[in-house]
Amino acid sequence: MASNSEHTLVWMDIPVADLDRALTFYRQVLNRTLDDYRPNNPMAVVRSPGGVSCALIEKPSETGQGYGPLPYFNCAGRLDQALSQAKLNGGRILQDIQSIEPYGYRAIVLDSEGNRIALHSPER
Structure with a gap:
């Protein structure tokens, strides 16, 4: 997480139903390498050097209507x-x-x- 106290938004969780599919999507769309934390955690991190990063978290029950990204505010x-x-x-x-x-x-x-x-x- 960003530790710089001047950032209002410090992190974002993005729930995904299929981590492999989401990794492919974000790698291709963003043209970036993502840090894959499996098998210890079902998540991958999209790093933004010097800024706000986010995690793709495998939580099928939190995808779709009523959920979505979870912004972390400082x-x-x-x-x-x-x-x-x-x-x-x-x-x-x-x-x-x-x-x-x-x-x-x-x-x-x-x-x-x-x-x-x-x-x-x-x-x-």
Whole structure:
């Protein structure tokens, strides 16, 4: 994940039903090499040097209508406060704060418009 605290968007999860098919698609479309983490994790990472990277994560149950990409927004050092503000402003916590070692912590929220977003902080 991008560690530069000036980035608003720090990461993106893109759920895929078939990781091999998705790897072929993104490699060809982006003309880039992707880091394949199988067999330990069913995911591949699209690196963006100096910027925001994303992961293709094999989660067939999260593809299609109602899901889609999961953007991670930077809430460095204020994750608890961000969750409180989300609740006060029409959001709903779908997944409370959890460790995503070695990348810090995240919580997944439904925003006021029904979109899933992740709030991220390198420290709790």
